[in-house]
Amino acid sequence: MSTSVHQPQPQPQPQPQSAAAPHxxxxxxxxxxxxxxxxxxxxxxxxxxxxxxxxxxxxxxxxxxxxxxxxxxxxxxxxxxxxxxxxxxxxxxxxxxxxxxxGVQLVDTTLRAEPDPEAIPLGPSDVPEILDLIARTKPGPFLPRTIELGTYLGIRRDGRLIAMAGERLRPPGWTEISAVCTDPGYRGQGLATRLVRAVASGIRERGDTPFLHASAANTGAIRLYESIGFTLRRRSxxxxxxxxxxxxxxxxxxxxxxxxxxx
CATH class of the missing domain: 3.40.630.30 (Gcn5-related N-acetyltransferase (GNAT))
Structure with missing residues (x-):
């Protein structure tokens, strides 16, 4: 009578986990x-x-x-x-x-995006006024052809450009909202929030998600963005x-x- 000997089966070796792909x-x-x-x-x-x-x-x-x-x-x-x-x-x-x-990077999580009836598209002919508003409010760099990067919206009063916001970087699936600024004489009226929501509405319509950057020292702007539905994603x-x-x-x-x- 023969006796079979059980041979232990080799155990599967754990595979090294690959690092998560960068976002x-x-x-x-x-x-x-x-x-x-x-x-x-x-x-x-x-x-x-x-x-x-x-x-x-x-x-x-x-x-x-x-x-x-x-x-x-x-x-x-x-x-x-x-x-x-x-x-x-x-x-x-x-x-x-x-x-x-x-800086900080914030992403849209609960923003109420909606068009604004007072927001009008800005184009190349508006660049001199845009550069003047940028120089007075200093939201970040804006150059003569920056407007080609995406949609820019503005609000005018008595024909004068007093507030604006628009699109800058466009990584796949995302669009950055940038150049958010309001003339000092018109602050406190919620114009920046309205324009951010209006720009975000257009971004979402094409299937992208809004995000934005701000200086880490600009705590007032960060609080505003968080209060309207942006969430801090990372520091940079x-x-x-x-x-x-x-x-x-x-x-x-x-x-x-x-x-x-x-x-």
Whole structure:
């Protein structure tokens, strides 16, 4: 009589868990420039930017990749000042950090989006008035062709532009609300809230979700956005950096050591 011997079966080995894929909003400028805003992109390999009369945004595919920084240097040139978003990492050796800023990113969770009967579309012919309002209210950078990035709405009183808001970055599935500002003489009337809701209405109509950025120091604006239905998603760091100069610029030119006065 034979006796069979039970052979233990090999146990399945646990598979290493892959890191979660980064969220598209972790690097929104790169996602926009390689997605819905690709028509604007000036790109070298792993670095991209908007034309300098459209937006100051510059982005890296992966700030942990030294090749991306090399591509950025090739894109913007030696000894150049450029902002970089979407990275908490310091630049590599040879680069100079000119200025840092802390911001917050908020996403629409319960916003009541609705058109506003007083909000009118703004176009290229309105840019001089827009730039004047931006200069007086300082909501953030707005350049002569920024208006091409998306829909901008304004409110006029007696023919004068007194408040506005519009669309900036467009990563896939999302649209940033930006340039939210009101003439100081008309604040306290809820115009910014009305315009944010009106811009958000158009964003949702095409299937995107609104989001926005604000300076971490602008606690009043953050409280307002949270009160109307935005939720803090993450904190972010913005860098203003100087690219490495040429050997001649580094060792011979006084401009190589000149301190940049930030925007």
């Amino acid at each position: 598209v909003l972790d690097n929104p400028a790169w996602a926009a420039l390689t997605g819905p805003h690709s028509r604007f992109a000036e790109r070298v390999g792993r670095a991209a930017r908007y034309p300098t009369d459209v937006s100051p945004f510059t982005a890296l595919a992966d700030a942990a990749d030294p090749r991306a920084w090399d591509d950025l240097a090739a894109l913007v040139g030696p000894d150049a000042i450029t902002p970089v978003t979407g990275t908490p990492l310091p630049p590599p050796d040879g680069w100079q950090t000119v200025e840092t800023g802390q 760091t913005f860098l203003l950096i100087r690219t490495p100069g040429s050997r001649a610029a580094t060792f011979s030119s006084p401009a190589a050591t000149e301190k940049h006065e930030g925007n």
